[in-house]
Amino acid sequence: MNPASKIFTSPLAAPKAVKRKHITQHGTEHIEDNYFWLRAQNWQEVMLAPEALPADIRTHLLAENTYCDDALADTKGLQKTLIAEMRARIREDDEDVPVEDGPYAYFSAYKTGSEHPVYARRAVLSDDGLSKTTEELLDAEALARQCDYFDLGTIAHSPDHRLLAYAVDRQGSEYFEIRIKNLKTGEDLPDLIVSASDEFIWCADSAALVWVWRDENNRPREVRVHKLGAAIQSDTPIYREEDEGFFLSLGQTSDKRFILICSNDHSTSEVHVLDTQSPNATPKLIAPRTRDMEYHVDHAGATFYILSNADGAEDFKVVTAPEATPGREHWQDLIAPKNGVQRLSQRLFQGYHVRLERENALPRIIVRDLKTGTEHDIHFDGDAYDLDLEPLLDFETTRLRFSTSSPAGPEQIYDYDLHTRKRTVRKTQDIPSGHNPDDYSVERIMAKTDDGEQVPVSLVYRKGLKRDGSAPLLLYGYGSYGITIPAAFSTRRLCLLDRGFVYAIAHIRGGSAKGHAWYMAAKGAGKPKTFHDFIAVAQILIDKGYTAEKRIIAMGGSAGGLLVGAAMNMAPELFGGIIAAVPFVDVLNTMSDETLPLTPPEWPEWGNPCEDKTAFANIASYSPYDNVAERTYPPLLATAGLTDPRVTYWEPTKWVAKLREVAPNAGPYFLKTEMHAGHGGATGRFEGLKTVALEYAFALKVAGLS
Numbered sequence: 001m002n003p004a005s006k007i008f009t010s011p012l013a014a015p016k017a018v019k020r021k022h023i024t025q026h027g028t029e030h031i032e033d034n035y036f037w038l039r040a041q042n043w044q045e046v047m048l049a050p051e052a053l054p055a056d057i058r059t060h061l062l063a064e065n066t067y068c069d070d071a072l073a074d075t076k077g078l079q080k081t082l083i084a085e086m087r088a089r090i091r092e093d094d095e096d097v098p099v100e101d102g103p104y105a106y107f108s109a110y111k112t113g114s115e116h117p118v119y120a121r122r123a124v125l126s127d128d129g130l131s132k133t134t135e136e137l138l139d140a141e142a143l144a145r146q147c148d149y150f151d152l153g154t155i156a157h158s159p160d161h162r163l164l165a166y167a168v169d170r171q172g173s174e175y176f177e178i179r180i181k182n183l184k185t186g187e188d189l190p191d192l193i194v195s196a197s198d199e200f201i202w203c204a205d206s207a208a209l210v211w212v213w214r215d216e217n218n219r220p221r222e223v224r225v226h227k228l229g230a231a232i233q234s235d236t237p238i239y240r241e242e243d244e245g246f247f248l249s250l251g252q253t254s255d256k257r258f259i260l261i262c263s264n265d266h267s268t269s270e271v272h273v274l275d276t277q278s279p280n281a282t283p284k285l286i287a288p289r290t291r292d293m294e295y296h297v298d299h300a301g302a303t304f305y306i307l308s309n310a311d312g313a314e315d316f317k318v319v320t321a322p323e324a325t326p327g328r329e330h331w332q333d334l335i336a337p338k339n340g341v342q343r344l345s346q347r348l349f350q351g352y353h354v355r356l357e358r359e360n361a362l363p364r365i366i367v368r369d370l371k372t373g374t375e376h377d378i379h380f381d382g383d384a385y386d387l388d389l390e391p392l393l394d395f396e397t398t399r400l401r402f403s404t405s406s407p408a409g410p411e412q413i414y415d416y417d418l419h420t421r422k423r424t425v426r427k428t429q430d431i432p433s434g435h436n437p438d439d440y441s442v443e444r445i446m447a448k449t450d451d452g453e454q455v456p457v458s459l460v461y462r463k464g465l466k467r468d469g470s471a472p473l474l475l476y477g478y479g480s481y482g483i484t485i486p487a488a489f490s491t492r493r494l495c496l497l498d499r500g501f502v503y504a505i506a507h508i509r510g511g512s513a514k515g516h517a518w519y520m521a522a523k524g525a526g527k528p529k530t531f532h533d534f535i536a537v538a539q540i541l542i543d544k545g546y547t548a549e550k551r552i553i554a555m556g557g558s559a560g561g562l563l564v565g566a567a568m569n570m571a572p573e574l575f576g577g578i579i580a581a582v583p584f585v586d587v588l589n590t591m592s593d594e595t596l597p598l599t600p601p602e603w604p605e606w607g608n609p610c611e612d613k614t615a616f617a618n619i620a621s622y623s624p625y626d627n628v629a630e631r632t633y634p635p636l637l638a639t640a641g642l643t644d645p646r647v648t649y650w651e652p653t654k655w656v657a658k659l660r661e662v663a664p665n666a667g668p669y670f671l672k673t674e675m676h677a678g679h680g681g682a683t684g685r686f687e688g689l690k691t692v693a694l695e696y697a698f699a700l701k702v703a704g705l706s
Contacts, residue, residue, distance in 0.1 A: 115684030172678025467545035479510030557581035565624030
């Protein structure tokens with residue numbers, strides 16, 4: 001008898017997906033998949049029109065939703081309580097620190113009860129203060145009432161401050177439409193840009209936008225220029241990415257002189273620059289793409305500043321190049337590489353170069369005086385904390401803005417004078433219901449792996465914890481693409497901490513907490529190291545008495561869903577429950593389907609099973625869906641978004657169906673699909689709390705605390 005069957009009781013039978021034999025052939029290799037039919041053949045259409053989902057698939061997804069709701073019906077009161085607690089920790093009439101740009105300071109603000117912000121500005125006064133009069137420029141809350149799903153992407157005023165461009169996604173599919181508002185009349189211009197990425201950049205004359213067109217497979221394919229008043233059909237393509245394995249994105253240099261056209265595939269990048277004053281000119285190449293070489297470009301004066309891993313600089317270095325001749329043969333080292341110290345990003349000011357870097361999972365900011373070459377650092381004490389650069393629009397300033405928090409302490413935003421080194425707190429995150437950081441302990445421990453590595457683990461828990469193994473623990477991980485989960489503050493997490501949970505973040509390989517080598521070690525053929533690290537972390541937490549077997553709830557989202565899915569296959573006995581948010585679990589099928597939006601650009605990360613038998617075998621060895629077996633799996637809660645272009649809805653749907661077929665006496669397994677949302681789930685400050693409450697109620701129920 002599965003012990004979890006006593007925890008979850010439901011009068012409804014679990015949905016049972018029919019099996020339809022399907023074989024996909026790849027050379028001498030093949031994939032058998034009895035639930036392949038759950039992948040809608042018209043998935044591209046569904047991304048734009050969710051109502052186009054075939055009826056049999058819709059019926060199955062709705063049945064899964066009903067079963068999940070029914071099995072967790074006894075937690076409805078708890079979910080409402082959790083939502084109320086989380087909402088009480090959110091200041092409802094909140095606003096960002098204004099960002100000055102010439103005559104105005106721009107900011108986003110929330111009104112009491114609103115899900116979405118108002119974008120606004122105040123005039124900058126002659127004494128450098130701000131007017132008390134607020135001019136509301138865009139009301140996202142009003143726009144959101146017009147549709148089932150609403151995501152406000154990039155929003156940017158024109159250089160002359162007369163216009164406001166904004167990007168909106170109304171399906172969750174990440175096909176954005178871009179509109180332009182006349183700030184004097186309050187009316188939108190007739191211009192409507194569709195099938196766009198979220199990113200766009202204003203040209204210097206405020207008469208044109210540079211934007212990215214997405215093709216029918218939802219891939220950013222062309223950079224185009226839109227002249228205000230012109231038909232979208234006449235928009236001029238100035239760059240087209242011919243390699244389906246490369247994605248396009250836009251950026252802008254700190255001095256606003258150049259628009260950056262960036263192509264990348266996770267391991268190789270290439271940048272073209274376009275003068276904002278000459279948008280129809282041919283973009284200028286900085287350096288041609290070279291396999292496994294990445295570089296990121298900024299500009300000041302007549303010099304390009306380039307952050308790159310060229311010449312074996314595994315953790316990146318900073319080089320300079322003349323504006324007129326920026327090719328690699330002219331690169332000169334400015335900041336030398338240092339193994340184990342990863343240079344993450346850079347920002348330029350008049351006379352200063354600022355970089356964010358990380359060593360042993362702890363970030364710091366380094367300020368360099370470009371005239372003297374002297375450097376100093378900005379850091380905070382503590383075992384675990386987050387630190388990040390905040391956006392500013394003013395290049396000719398000595399002011400830097402950054403934010404910091406810890407797992408126990410709320411976020412603070414600072415202005416920092418690069419010359420005097422004085423820090424000024426501009427905002428401290430307000431928690432209306434109250435919060436005392438001293439009530440919580442933050443720790444950093446290390447978990448030794450079988451191959452001798454030391455994995456950092458960030459821990460937070462309420463003081464008074466007895467390390468006797470009795471506490472439940474939520475173990476969070478990601479471990480892909482070099483992404484490091486920050487040791488940052490979360491008001492939502494307090495719901496678990498105040499009920500006796502320990503919260504742990506595993507900074508495993510596949511991320512880059514300990515440098516670029518930390519990432520490369522668990523990429524491609526080395527991917528299983530990510531899962532072994534996570535299991536080693538779980539074991540050390542048990543050994544040190546923070547928790548015990550079956551008291552750990554493992555949680556991960558997207559590629560973190562792959563992590564917890566693989567760990568669940570490899571060591572199911574360790575976990576009392578699994579929360580897999582929009583999980584990437586059907587790795588072999590997805591990496592074999594080159595029509596999907598992310599597949600070709602992802603091959604450098606995972607391998608190409610279509611052309612490489614070794615990659616096929618490696619992925620097949622760990623893909624959670626392909627390794628389901630008759631094991632004593634813990635209870636599982638998986639979530640999905642119907643219009644998700646990153647992890648398609650059918651991945652968790654098929655996974656749950658197969659788990660029920662192959663291991664029917666374990667689990668149970670629950671699937672909750674947002675029928676009007678994508679990868680990020682429901683949008684809005686409060687609407688999104690419903691999914692968090694469901695996940696936390698599941699964790700608390702598994703832990704016997706519901």
